[in-house]
Amino acid sequence: MSARFPSFPPSLLASALLIASPAFAAEPLELQPQVITGNPLGSQTLASPSTVLSGDDLTLQQKGSLGETLNKQPGVSSSYFGPGASRPIIRGQDGDRIRILRNGVGALDASSLSYDHAVPLDPINVDRIEIVRGPAALLYGGSAIGGVVNTFDNRIPTESIDGIHGAGELRYGGADTTRSSAGKLEAGNGQFALHLDASAREFNDLKIPGYAKSSRERAGDDGDSSKHRLANSDGRQDGGAVGGSYTWDDGYAGLSYSNYDSNYGSPAEDDVRIRMQQEHYAFASEIRNLQGPFSSVKFDAGYTDYQHREIEDGEVGTTFKNKGYEARVEARHQPLGPFNGVIGAQVSRNEFSALGEEAFVPHTDTNAGALFILEELQATDRLLFTLGGRLEHTTVDPDAKGNERFANADRSSSFTAGSLSSGAVYTLTPVWSVAATLGYTERAPTFYELYANGAHVATGTFEVGDAGLSKEKAVSSDLALRFDNGTHKGSVGVFYSHFSNYIGLLGTGRTLNDEGEEDAAGIPEYAYSGVRARFSGIEAQDRWQLGESAYGKFALELSGDYTRAKNLDNGQDLPRIAPLRLNTGLLWELDRWQARIDVEHASSQHRVPDNESSTDGYTTLGANVGYHFDVGQSKWLAFVNAENLTNQTVRYASSILRDIAPAEGRSIQVGLRTTF
Structure with a gap:
């Protein structure tokens, strides 16, 4: 890879930015509460269920990975592979059904290929996270058939900046003894704006309440099972970015460069570590208040160069590389009668390769292009309609590079996928409203679903693709009742998705050796195949303002979610x-x-396929307390965050490592954050 940014250790820069913060006097930047993701028309209410995490809430819920940071949000679980790697799962759907974006544009990695591959992003650098639950493929493609997670970092400033602003943060503690530092500076003269950030995080092997392996796994062991520590779960993360933009009354244009570097262990294998690097270049621009058929045009583009090496006993076993670009343009047209809308186009290319004896997928180039349209109609004062469509063409071109293992990768595949989506929000009274969505979505199979063939060491399976797979197809709907009377604010909703062709990684019942031959002592074979499937469930949440007195303001937050998924x-x-x-x-x-006490209860999960293990239920207790104070004109937050105070053994049903890697035990972390 190319040289790392910055030219000196990110931890030193992050600490310097933090120490420097009281020297400047300015008000902190405030983000608009409006949901941006999937909302190019700027509507105040969306039919799709969404969640926004920012400010103190994001600070206090932040973990070292994106999946763990979002794990307690309604409808969101974690693919947990230890503290080094986890990816968000939305309503039971993961991998390439959940689109992870940076400022609205995808950044290439390999996190959807395997659960041990981390999302190359440290949440400490993020200002805001938005989650759209349910199909968002209309704007973001078939890989958003289950939902979207969009992170915002302002590395390309979209608004003018006057003077110098910034933030800094230090953390210590937790079940993995995290030591992290981060800093951000933004400066401008009202037209030109500059952004600079850096972060560093180190963590030890995770403390756990008891045995790493479940009782079922220990029954087959020789008695040498680790206890109280999750072996080979330590690691580090470093990152940094520089960006800038030119802003004017009717728009902005800017560039940014960011670098991410990490090294972490795999809890599934005591002697395997993953060394990951990613460089990302981005360009963004928007022009508003235009004359003519379009009132505004927004353009975003990003180029990513990603690689990670899986190192076993100090030797590189497999190297994964992924590089490519994504670009999209959205143009908002002038009102056409009662209709407001946007039309857009998106193109992308990624070149993926896996090198080494343990590579289980071939070199593959994937190209995609799409056109989409979204229209909004304010039918009455109470009723808002949205309707849109997307047409996307994808070509997947494999190259076996002479490897006989990938004999099925002898021809390219192309797919044309279409999506239609509709939504409505109806205001019943000033307190109550109803939101509903209905959509049809298609997703092209990915390169690994088509061409995988080999032992996947991280998951202990032999994965086999199917070059004859057809498109994934689903009809999905949401229905929610929302309320806000000043005392209570929340919603109760149900969702349903029916897949006429769901591409699942399903056990075949056979066991194979590393060469793909049947062997009773081998590893289980899993094949990608299309089946009919159904996902359904319920989500509810309420924030109840209990009142205010001389002892302070009190509120109660209640939430719950449940998902059923059947072949x-x-x-x-x-x-x-x-x-x-x-x-x-x-x-x-x-x-x-400020303070809060949290109780989380998860039921046991016995609704699993025949070849999967069930998980026990658990109830955990958490708490945090924070104190705001000022130093000069800089604002500070000192906080203590505690998790799993009763030291319960927690095994996530959504984790493939649930039988060998429990979540953290009792954890207490202290931190200090400033904005200026």
Whole structure:
């Protein structure tokens, strides 16, 4: 890879930015509360269920990985592969059904290929996270058939900046003894704006309540099972970015460069570590208040160069590389009668390769292009309609490079996928409203679903693709009742998705050796195949303002979610689905103090396919307390965050490592954050 940014250790720069913060006097930048993702028309209300995490809430819920940071949000679970790697799962759907974006544009990595591959992003650098649950493929492609997670970092400033602003943060503690530092500076003269950030994080092997392996796994061991520590789960993450833009009254244009570097262990293999590097270049621009057929045009593009090496006993076993670009343009047209809308186009290319004896996928080039349209109609004062469509063409071109293992990768595949989506929000009263969506979505198979053939060491399976797979197809709907009377604010909703062709990685019942030959002592074979499937569930949340007195303000947050997923071809449940989860949080604020106590309950999960293990239920207790204070004109937050205070053994049903890698035990972390 090319030279790392910055030219000196990110931890030193992050600490320097933090120490320098009181020297400047400015108000912190505030983000608009409006949901941006999937909302190019700027509507105040969206038919799709969405969640926004920012400010103190994001600070106190932040973990070292994106999946763990979002794990307690409604409908979101984690693919947890230890503290080094986890990816968000939305309503039981993961991998290439969940689109992870940076400022609205995809950044290439290999996180969807395997659960041990981390998302190359440290949440400490993120200002805001938006989650759109349910199909968002209309704007972002078939890989958003299950939902979208969009992170915002302002590395390309979109608004003018006057003077110098910034933020800094230090953390220490937790079950993995995290040591992290981060800093950000933004400066401008009202037209030119500059952004600079850096971060560093180190963590030790994770502390766990008891044995790493479940009782079922220990029954087959020789008695040498690790306890109280999750072996080979330590690691580090470093990152940094520089960006800038030119802003004017009617728009902006800017560039950014970011670098991410990490090294972490795989809890599934004591002697395997993953060394990951990613460089990302981005360009973004928007021009508003145009005359003519379009009132505004927005353009975003990114180029990514990614690689990671899997190192076993100090030797590089497999190297994964992925490089390519994505670009999209959205143009908002002038009102056409009662209709407001946008039309857009998107193109992308990625070149993926896996080199080494343990490579189980071939070199593959994937090209895609799409056109989309979204229209909004304010039918009455109470009724808002949205309707749109997308047409996308994808070509997947494999190259076996002479490797006989990939004999099925002898021809390219192309797919044309179409999506239609509709939504409505109807205001019943000033307190109550109803939101509904209905959509049809198609997704082209990925290169690994088509051409995988080999032992996947991280998951202990032999994966086999099917070059004859057809498109994934689903009809999905949401229906939610929302309320806000000043005391209670929340929603209760149900969702349903029916896949006429769901591409699942399903066990065949055979065991194979490393050469793909049947062997009773081998590893289980899993094949990508299309089946009929159904996903359904319920989500509910409420924030209840309990009142205010001389002792402070009190509020109660309640939420719960439940997902059922079934293979309709054989009647079995689909794997790795989170069980019923209930969360209760009691919040308190008084002057500069804030605190909360959280109780999370997850039921046992016995609805699993025949070849999967079930998980026990658990109830955990967490708490945090924060104190706001000022130093000069800089604003500070000192906080203590505690998780799993009762030291319960927690095994996520959504994790493929649930039998060998439990979540953290009792954890107490302290931190200090400033904005200036």
